[in-house]
Amino acid sequence: MILVNLKAYPCDPVEIAEACATVADDTGARVAVAPQAAHLSAVADTGVETWAQHVSPVEHGSHTGSTLAEAVADAGATGTLINHSENRLKLADIDASLAAAGRAGLETVVCANNPAQSGAAAALGPDAVAVEPPELIGGDVSVATADPAIVEDSVAAVEAVDADVDLFCGAGVSTGEDVTAAGELGATGVLLASGVAKADDPEAVLRDLVSGL
Numbered sequence: 001m002i003l004v005n006l007k008a009y010p011c012d013p014v015e016i017a018e019a020c021a022t023v024a025d026d027t028g029a030r031v032a033v034a035p036q037a038a039h040l041s042a043v044a045d046t047g048v049e050t051w052a053q054h055v056s057p058v059e060h061g062s063h064t065g066s067t068l069a070e071a072v073a074d075a076g077a078t079g080t081l082i083n084h085s086e087n088r089l090k091l092a093d094i095d096a097s098l099a100a101a102g103r104a105g106l107e108t109v110v111c112a113n114n115p116a117q118s119g120a121a122a123a124l125g126p127d128a129v130a131v132e133p134p135e136l137i138g139g140d141v142s143v144a145t146a147d148p149a150i151v152e153d154s155v156a157a158v159e160a161v162d163a164d165v166d167l168f169c170g171a172g173v174s175t176g177e178d179v180t181a182a183g184e185l186g187a188t189g190v191l192l193a194s195g196v197a198k199a200d201d202p203e204a205v206l207r208d209l210v211s212g213l
């Protein structure tokens with residue numbers, strides 16, 4: 001799977017979503033987009049698989065400023081990131097956000113910095129854990145090249161806790177070669193942002209990324 005996190009980059013979320021949908025349709029590859037919460041409906045309307053960047057550890061109620069899991073599902077999201085490196089949560093809140101996502105029927109990827117956190121995240125029962133070394137996020141060198149051991153060790157840590165949880169990796173992923181390298185280390189998906197969100201031609205980048213699956 002290729003999961004494109006648009007963060008808060010100044011890109012056109014619908015243009016990128018349309019490119020992802022086209023590439024997914026043409027190739028049969030699984031490509032999803034995680035835009036800003038306010039753009040979820042517009043992105044979902046393109047037909048692309050749509051993910052939230054975060055859901056709050058809350059239920060319906062007096063939670064001003066929260067991102068309610070049920071609301072992102074209503075807007076068309078079918079999955080959510082939780083605990084991204086740029087939006088870290090306490091352990092209890094990761095657990096409660098997973099519960100919220102579960103109530104709303106959302107697939108879940110919990111992000112982690114390192115193998116120990118990957119194992120701990122797996123213990124909470126997400127669909128997948130995504131290991132992203134913070135120092136490599138937004139850089140030019142892929143995690144699979146710069147620090148292959150962190151991916152292999154995270155695969156092992158997750159497998160030891162719950163073999164049903166997938167391991168994704170991210171940080172610096174921008175080419176098909178990076179995707180292939182991640183797969184060779186045992187990752188079943190990649191999480192990336194700047195390689196697509198900052199690209200002059202996102203569709204060309206996506207076609208290259210998908211070629212590495």
Ligand SMILES: O=C(CO)COP(=O)(O)O
Pocket residue numbers: 005084132136137138139170171172173191192193194195
């Ligand atoms: O944080 C990331 C995806 O969630 C990785 O970002 P980059 O692909 O820009 O390194």
